[in-house]
Amino acid sequence: MDTKMEEYFTESGNTERELSAILPYRLVSAAIKCAAVNHGVINEIRLREGQPLCVTSAGKNLKSGRRVTKEDIDYTVRHLCSNSIYSHADTIREGFITSKSGIRAGVCGKAVTDGGRITAITDISSLCIRLPRRVPGAADIAYSLLKAHRFSKGILVYSRPGVGKTTVLRELACLLASGNDAMRLAVIDTRCELAAGLDELTMADVLTSYPRAKGIEIAVRTMSPQYMICDEIGNREEAAAILEASHCGVSFAASAHGGSFDEVMKSSYLRELWENGIFGICLGLRGRDENGDYITEISYFDEAQSTAHDEARVL
């Protein structure tokens, strides 16, 4: 058996174990069979009530012959929540559930509102299960860019949803917080997926489930980090917390949604962070090439407020 096939079977075995903890077995086998046709590993599984099970594998959306029932969805939600919906109520209201093992599922259903505020989600009808993957080497380019600047600059990783921002940040956390040159790192893991399953974060303090802005504030005040990592800056409050923390000498690696540098800069708070030099490097992930390597777009901040664009294919 060649190495690639061996890797594929090992990966499938791990996925089966991972999925068996949250999905009814008939759906696990359907998902694995579906991905096997494509010889790819499973990245996402979508459960929609009354519809066929869908699997995203190697960039392709595949349909399985199995139809998903209401019972399947209830079973999956219960297991994602460790049989305790109440302990995940806040994140369900925000539209996601993160399991103990770091699997994140997007949740869709019927919202119960009170004065415009979502108080509960009932009749859950769709789940989008994303399987976190360790991809060694995914953050090599980001790490080398930071190293070239002696880790004095921050980095903003952007891409369209599902390309691999969180994976890059997760691997970057490993590189920064382990080894002989390990730094004091604070990981603000608001959605419990950034540091999930990472054992080698020897020099990292992980703030799990903290609201991002509050987590940044607490980390700076109490953990004296040299570098901080947080996923998906989503509002002005979070951007303000980053700005505030950077005044204390902490550098940041963060991510944001955006298809291009210009799109990212359309967000006023991200532009403000960029213009203040919080992120010296902007790393765009355009997708992956046929070898599975990221196609990147790199922008540098310079003191004269100008940016230099550099497209590179990372091998």
Added chain:
Amino acid sequence: MTVIGALLILGASCAVSFCLIREGTGKVTALEAVCRLIMHIKQNIETFGTPIDGILECYSSEYFEKSCFADEMRKNGIAHAASCGRIALREDAETEFKAFAENIGKGYRDEEIRRCEYYLSLFEGYLSEEKDRLKRYSPMYRYLPPLAAMSLIIIVL
């Protein structure tokens, strides 16, 4: 021979008496343990929002440990443990406990707290009933079988 027969009847009646009292006390102990468990679950949900598996993992009670209920609960969850019938509960209390175990964790925080409160008051009701019953009937359990045995011996002799 007559003396041996009489002693056997007396001994058997004492054993019956002992068993009746032990059964009554056992029901009270079981209900007390269940009430404490529900109270513990409620406090954890209210204060920390800990998932049910986490709550049960660190819960220990002498009665549950002895009856192997705690082991079962940690390994396979409370719903499975309740369905194994390891706790000496009366029939109606057992049905209610199974329902509690089956449903706990399926709702939001306030719903779960209310569920715990409902079942706590229900089991406290059962407990006070059992305590009353034990108080009322324990003299009878204690004295009736030996007295009946003695009467029988007297009649026979």
